[in-house]
Amino acid sequence: MCIRDRNRTKLAISFFFFRMTLKYKMYICSINKRKKMKRNYVKFTSGVILTGLFLFTSCQSPREVQANYEVAQIEGTRICIDSIWDTHPDEKAAAILKPYKEKIDEMMYEVIGVSEATMDKGRPESLLSNLVAEVLRLSADRVLKHSADIGIMNMGGLRNILPQGDITVDAVFEILPFENSLCVLTMKGTEMKRLMEVIASLHGEGLSGAHLEITKDGKLLKATVQGKEIEDDKDYTVATIDYLADGNDGLTPLANADKRECPDGMTLRGLFLDYVRQQTAAGKKITSKLDGRITVVPASDQK
Numbered sequence: 344m345c346i347r348d349r350n351r352t353k354l355a356i357s358f359f360f361f362r363m364t365l366k367y368k369m370y371i372c373s374i375n376k377r378k379k380m381k382r383n384y385v386k387f388t389s390g391v392i393l394t395g396l397f398l399f400t401s402c403q404s405p406r407e408v409q410a411n412y413e414v415a416q417i418e419g420t421r422i423c424i425d426s427i428w429d430t431h432p433d434e435k436a437a438a439i440l441k442p443y444k445e446k447i448d449e450m451m452y453e454v455i456g457v458s459e460a461t462m463d464k465g466r467p468e469s470l471l472s473n474l475v476a477e478v479l480r481l482s483a484d485r486v487l488k489h490s491a492d493i494g495i496m497n498m499g500g501l502r503n504i505l506p507q508g509d510i511t512v513d514a515v516f517e518i519l520p521f522e523n524s525l526c527v528l529t530m531k532g533t534e535m536k537r538l539m540e541v542i543a544s545l546h547g548e549g550l551s552g553a554h555l556e557i558t559k560d561g562k563l564l565k566a567t568v569q570g571k572e573i574e575d576d577k578d579y580t581v582a583t584i585d586y587l588a589d590g591n592d593g594l595t596p597l598a599n600a601d602k603r604e605c606p607d608g609m610t611l612r613g614l615f616l617d618y619v620r621q622q623t624a625a626g627k628k629i630t631s632k633l634d635g636r637i638t639v640v641p642a643s644d645q646k
Contacts, residue, residue, distance in 0.1 A: 450512060451511065451512050451513040451516070452511050452512070452513055453511060453512050454509045454510065454511055455510055455511070455512060455515075455616065455619050455620050455623060456509075456510040456619040456620065456622060456623040456628070456629055457508060457509060457510060457623070457628045457629065458505050458506065458507050458508060458509075458510050458628065458629045459507070459628040459629060459630045460507050460630070460631075461504060461505065461506055461507040462474060462504060462505040462631055463504045463505075464498050464501040464504075464549075465498075466498065466545075466546045466547035466548075466637075467546055467547030467555075467557065467637035467638070467639055468547055468550065468633060468635075468636055468637045469549075469633070470631040470632070470633065471501055471504065471505055471518070471549075471631070472496060472498055472501060472548070472549030472550075473549065473550070473551065473631050473632070473633070473634075473636065474505075474629070474631040475496045475501065475519075475549050475611070475615065476494040476495060476496045476549035476550050476551035477494060477551040477631075478494070478611075478614055478615050478618045479491075479494035479495070479496060479525065479551070479582040479583060479584070479611065479614070480492075480493060480494030480551040480552050480582045481494075481618070482525055482582060482609070482614045482618075483525070483527045483580065483582040485525070485606065485609065486525075486527045486604050486606060487527060487580060490552075490582075491527060491552070491580040491581055491582035492552055492553075492568050492569055492579045492580045492581065493550065493551060493552035493553045493568055493569075493579070493580075493581055493582070494549075494550070494551035494552060494581075494582045494583070495538075495542075495548060495549060495550060495551075495581060495582070495583040495587060495594070495597075496548065496549030496550075496583070496584065496587075496611075497548055497549065497584075497586075497587055497592045497594070498547075498548060498549065499592060500519070500521060500523060500584065500586070500611075501518060501519070501549070502517065502518060502519070502520055503517040503518045504518075505518060505629070510619055510629060512616065515612060515615055515616055515619070516612065518615075519611055519612040519615060520612075521586075521611075521612075522610055522612075523584035523585060523586050523610065523611045523612075524584065524585045524605055524606075524607075524608075524609055524610050524611065525582065525583075525584065525585075525605065525606065525609040525610075525611065525614060526582075526583055526584060526585045526587075526588035526603060526604070526605040527580060527581070527582050527603075527604045527605075528580065528581040528582075528583065528588060528597060528600035528602065528603050528604075529578050529579070529580055529581075529600060529601050529602035529603075530578070530579055530581060530596070530597075530599065530600040530601055531575065531576065531577070531578065531579075531601065532573045532574045532575040532576060532577045532579060533575045533576075534596045534599050534600070535568065535573050535579045535581075535596075536566065536573050536575075537596040538581075538594065538596040538597065539553070539555055539563055539566035539573070540563045541593055541594055541595065541596060542555065542594075542637075543555060543557040543558075543561055543562060543563035544561040544562075544563075544593075545561070545593060546561050546639075547637045548594075550636055550637060551636075552568060552569055553566065553567065553568045553569075553636065554566070554567045554570075554635075554636050554637075554638075555636070555637045555638070556638050556640050557637065557638070557639055557640065558639070558640060558642070558645065559639055559641075559642070564640055564645065578601070581597065581600070583597060584611050585605050588600070588603060588605065
């Protein structure tokens with residue numbers, strides 16, 4: 344009824360409330376004689392009023408019921424977050440945050456090692472991507488009790504450079520900001536060959552334990568693992584991160600692994616921090632090298 348004739352419903356409800364108001368006033372006149380009934384009557388009246396309001400506000404026209412609203416326009420702007428916001432800091436907020444900031448700064452700016460050179464990412468290979476892939480390969484020892492055959496890290500997961508000199512915890516967080524965890528995979532040589540073809544098509548990724556020769560346009564010419572040609576029926580172990588183990592970033596052959604072990608709590612960032620601390624404890628600086636593990640062969644040298 345309320346959909347067909349909203350005005351009629353409004354009139355009926357208004358009249359209903361008017362009648363209830365008159366009855367309520369008559370009741371007030373005899374309140375001294377019927378004190379015990381007052382509480383129950385007031386509750387009843389309140390309930391009726393609330394029910395009426397609910398019915399009144401719930402009425403919708405056919406147009407409102409059938410309307411299919413769509414977003415007509417979206418507008419947005421970028422807000423640059425830089426030092427300008429520190430021009431007039433909120434003193435009260437700063438005072439509240441101060442003890443927490445001091446504790447965080449103490450942890451984040453701790454010097455845990457020294458980098459021999461500035462390391463950045465880049466294809467086909469780079470100092471930083473080679474280093475992180477090597478850390479993954481060595482970290483497989485925690486699962487296999489020995490290093491994996493190869494380590495793989497995507498370039499997109501490396502978000503900053505490693506500066507020459509002191510290495511702080513903060514610097515590692517900037518390089519590896521994601522909660523990616525170690526995954527150790529076991530896969531057949533047939534899938535390993537496909538994986539090497541994919542890495543070639545991407546013109547390189549972070550790689551350790553393997554050597555690739557590729558063309559300028561991303562074709563695989565030759566691939567070896569641990570210095571030997573890949574055998575189709577042989578099992579190979581791969582240390583990577585869970586994101587890539589799921590076949591992301593185009594590395595789909597990793598999702599076809601016969602076995603997968605991803606231990607809890609072993610984030611790549613944590614493993615990298617452990618590696619730096621271990622090297623420092625052994626009196627070593629953090630180093631990496633470009634050794635031609637992914638080589639782009641000129642067309643004139645291709646057989």
